[in-house]
Amino acid sequence: MRSVTKDNIxxxxxxYVSADADPRVREVMGxxxxxxxxxxxxxxxxxxxxxxxxxxxxGCAAIETEERHEFVLASDVLGLSSLVDMLHSSPEATSSxxxxxxxxxxxxxxxxxxxxxxHYGGPVxxxxxxIRDTNGDPIPGATLDIWQTAPNGLYASQDxxxxxxxxxxxxxxxxxxxxxxxxxKPVEYTVPSDGPVGDILRACGRHPWRPSHLHxxxxxxxxxxxxxxxxxxxxxxxxxDTVFGVRSDLVMTYVEKPAADFPDGxxxxxxxxxxxxxxxxxxxxxxxx
Amino acid sequence: MRSVTKDNIxxxxxxYVSADADPRVREVMGxxxxxxxxxxxxxxxxxxxxxxxxxxxxGCAAIETEERHEFVLASDVLGLSSLVDMLHSSPEATSSxxxxxxxxxxxxxxxxxxxxxxHYGGPVxxxxxxIRDTNGDPIPGATLDIWQTAPNGLYASQDxxxxxxxxxxxxxxxxxxxxxxxxxKPVEYTVPSDGPVGDILRACGRHPWRPSHLHxxxxxxxxxxxxxxxxxxxxxxxxxDTVFGVRSDLVMTYVEKPAADFPDGxxxxxxxxxxxxxxxxxxxxxxxx
Numbered sequence: 001m002r003s004v005t006k007d008n009i010x011x012x013x014x015x016y017v018s019a020d021a022d023p024r025v026r027e028v029m030g031x032x033x034x035x036x037x038x039x040x041x042x043x044x045x046x047x048x049x050x051x052x053x054x055x056x057x058x059g060c061a062a063i064e065t066e067e068r069h070e071f072v073l074a075s076d077v078l079g080l081s082s083l084v085d086m087l088h089s090s091p092e093a094t095s096s097x098x099x100x101x102x103x104x105x106x107x108x109x110x111x112x113x114x115x116x117x118x119h120y121g122g123p124v125x126x127x128x129x130x131i132r133d134t135n136g137d138p139i140p141g142a143t144l145d146i147w148q149t150a151p152n153g154l155y156a157s158q159d160x161x162x163x164x165x166x167x168x169x170x171x172x173x174x175x176x177x178x179x180x181x182x183x184x185k186p187v188e189y190t191v192p193s194d195g196p197v198g199d200i201l202r203a204c205g206r207h208p209w210r211p212s213h214l215h216x217x218x219x220x221x222x223x224x225x226x227x228x229x230x231x232x233x234x235x236x237x238x239x240x241d242t243v244f245g246v247r248s249d250l251v252m253t254y255v256e257k258p259a260a261d262f263p264d265g266x267x268x269x270x271x272x273x274x275x276x277x278x279x280x281x282x283x284x285x286x287x288x289x
Numbered sequence: 290m291r292s293v294t295k296d297n298i299x300x301x302x303x304x305y306v307s308a309d310a311d312p313r314v315r316e317v318m319g320x321x322x323x324x325x326x327x328x329x330x331x332x333x334x335x336x337x338x339x340x341x342x343x344x345x346x347x348g349c350a351a352i353e354t355e356e357r358h359e360f361v362l363a364s365d366v367l368g369l370s371s372l373v374d375m376l377h378s379s380p381e382a383t384s385s386x387x388x389x390x391x392x393x394x395x396x397x398x399x400x401x402x403x404x405x406x407x408h409y410g411g412p413v414x415x416x417x418x419x420i421r422d423t424n425g426d427p428i429p430g431a432t433l434d435i436w437q438t439a440p441n442g443l444y445a446s447q448d449x450x451x452x453x454x455x456x457x458x459x460x461x462x463x464x465x466x467x468x469x470x471x472x473x474k475p476v477e478y479t480v481p482s483d484g485p486v487g488d489i490l491r492a493c494g495r496h497p498w499r500p501s502h503l504h505x506x507x508x509x510x511x512x513x514x515x516x517x518x519x520x521x522x523x524x525x526x527x528x529x530d531t532v533f534g535v536r537s538d539l540v541m542t543y544v545e546k547p548a549a550d551f552p553d554g555x556x557x558x559x560x561x562x563x564x565x566x567x568x569x570x571x572x573x574x575x576x577x578x
Contacts, residue, residue: 003537004530006375009368012533018494025492031332033367035324040372043320050364050373057360061350071346075339078322079298083329084339086295203314205307241293244301248292 010037059196067157069101073197076100077206082244090224090286092134095247097229100215102155107145110169115267116183122151124268124276125254128180131173131218132284138177139285142220145170146181148213153189182268185254185277186212188237201242208242211235216283223285230281252281299326348485356446358390362486365389366495371533379513379575381423384536386518389504391444396434399458404556405472411440413557413565414543417469420462420507420572427466428574431509434459435470437502442478471557474543474566475501477526490531497531500524505572512574519570541570 004012013033017026039045060070075081076098085096110116117124131142147168149155156162171179190208193201201208213229231238233251259272293301302322306315328334349359364370365387374385399405406413420431436457438444445451460468479497482490490497502518520527522540548561 004371004375004533004535006372009372009375009533013368016493016495016529016531021492021494028332028334028338029489029493031328035328036367036369037372039320039324040369040376043317044376045317045373047373047377049317050370054358054360054364057346057349058353060346061353061360064347064350069343071343071350075343078325079302080325080329080339082293083295083298083326084334084336086293086298087329087333088336200318203310204305204318205310206305240305242305244293244298246293 006041010034013037056196056200059199063195068192068195070192070195070197072101073191073195074200076243077191077197077201079244085227086247090134092284093224093286094218094226094228094284095249096227097245097247097250098243099217099227100243102157103145103147103215103217104157104164104168106165107147107168107170108165110146110171110181111267112171112174112178112180113266114169114171114181115269116146116148116167116169116181117268120151120184122184122187124272124274125183125185126180126262126266126276126278127183127214127281128178128279129281129283131177131179131220132282133223134284134286138173138175139220139223140173140175140177142173142177142218142223142285143170144173144179144283145217145219146183147215148183148186149189151184151187153187180266182266183214186214188212188235191242206242207240209237209240210243211237211241211246213245218283218285220285222288224288226283226285228283230279232279252279254279295330299323302326345485345489348488352484357481357484359481359484359486361390362480362484363489365532366480366486366490368533374516375536379423381573382513382575383507383515383517383571383573384538385516386534386536386539387532388506388516389532391446392434392436392504392506393446393453393457395454396436396457396459397454399435399460399470400556401460401463401467401469402555403458403460403470404558405435405437405456405458405470406557409440409473411473411476413561413563414472414474415469415551415555415565415567416472416503416570417467417568418570418572419466420468420509420574421466422512423573423575427462427464428509428512429462429464429466431462431466431507431512431574432459433462433468433572434506434508435472436504437472437475438478440473440476442476469555471555472503475503477501477524480531495531496529498526498529499532500526500530500535502534507572507574509574511577513577515572515574517572519568521568541568543568 081098089096131139156166193208211231213231218226232254254277256275257278262272370387378385420428445455482497500520502520504518507515521543543566545564546567551561
């Protein structure tokens with residue numbers, strides 16, 4: 001008769017997995033369970049700590065909605081989301097970064113030179129650049145799905161004062177692969193910390209801040225879709241993004257320019273009187289395998 | 290500027306944990322995240338697999354109720370619950386085993402010799418034994434909280450045809466430390482497999498069966514409370530309990546005896562005409578540290 005012990009339970013688990021199971025299921029479940037068991041053995045995990053872990057999962061479950069994705073947030077602050085991104089980045093392409101829970105499908109078209117700032121206050125940012133392949137050639141017809149928070153640090157889906165697609169836009173580039181739009185300079189903000197994930201951050205003495213950033217999803221036929229974010233180099237949280245999103249090639253510099261240098265042909269309403277910030281950031285897509 | 294990479298993200302996580310954090314939080318979270326990251330790196334976990342993991346957690350969340358504890362079940366079938374039990378078993382005491390999700394607090398008193406079988410059909414089991422300390426001496430006044438399924442394989446909380454405390458009883462032993470009660474021979478049963486945990490079992494080619502067992506929680510002042518189960522040695526699932534609960538010292542033998550050998554002084558109603566099963570199983574408690 002087989003007796004389960006703390007030393008043979010991992011092997012017994014693997015014995016339970018059928019020889020007919022999908023080999024990848026066997027590999028992933030085997031690795032997951034081996035690490036889970038090693039974690040418990042290494043820490044001599046107590047019943048009280050196990051109950052705290054179950055209570056954490058049940059607490060996430062209790063607040064999970066279509067708008068609040070606490071399990072994704074947990075994966076984000078533990079670095080798992082970023083790690084999976086980095087494992088599958090193309091080395092010659094722009095790095096990917098976390099999607100986050102605030103992307104909204106179906107953003108309205110934003111023409112070249114279009115404006116996302118509208119009536120909102122705050123410094124004007126003119127962002128432009130070229131969508132390129134790894135040879136440096138422009139990718140005509142690539143789409144750039146752009147989103148960010150309003151100046152209050154909230155995404156449209158978090159903020160009843162914004163409409164659904166506030167600070168969201170979908171730009172399709174022309175033959176030259178160029179994009180350009182105006183917006184408000186993004187602000188740093190906190191991830192939601194009023195749930196179980198916030199309790200973990202507090203227990204670890206961690207803050208919930210993310211450095212300011214613009215989110216992009218860049219897609220073109222024949223190329224690997226890229227989910228990424230770009231960060232200004234002067235952000236105070238650049239070295240301590242609570243969701244581990246910063247990669248060196250995603251860091252950009254805002255250059256302050258006089259109002260007189262603002263280019264013609266942009267949709268920004270009104271006449272600029274203050275200096276504006278300018279960034280030119282190229283995005284490189286890798287080809288589909 | 291710090292760039293997060295797949296190789297330094299674990300170290301960066303540890304750098305985020307404050308020096309002022311509780312040392313045990315640091316140890317447990319550090320081990321958890323190191324194993325989580327190693328799991329992702331070893332398996333080269335894909336975005337699709339990550340999404341499947343999030344969907345698993347969200348699927349558990351969607352069916353979690355006061356009566357359905359899918360996260361506990363997940364821990365059970367992955368062997369984590371049993372492993373935590375075994376890490377904290379007293380070597381000289383009876384082994385602990387999984388509590389499971391079906392214990393109900395406040396079971397009604399069951400006198401020595403009491404009956405849990407009532408009107409239910411099935412083979413009569415007479416279970417008796419002594420609650421002892423590690424020197425072999427009886428523990429007067431120890432309590433034995435007993436629960437099991439009805440003959441249909443369902444616990445009271447799963448079955449609208451049973452009342453709340455059906456097949457639950459709380460016995461307090463006398464000076465001799467003896468317990469004795471009659472019941473129906475327990476049956477093997479399946480853990481709930483109509484949720485996300487069932488999907489995992491099927492993907493692994495695993496069955497959802499548990500060998501038949503009686504659940505006990507044994508408590509006495511000055512002793513470590515014991516949560517355990519006992520299993521008959523002829524059960525077909527003894528070597529493949531889907532929640533890893535079997536320990537060699539928890540396996541017992543049912544001895545079939547003629548009706549004429551049934552002892553006097555038991556509460557079982559009616560007159561026995563068929564043979565009954567008998568087991569004598571002592572429970573050993575370790576002293577509180």
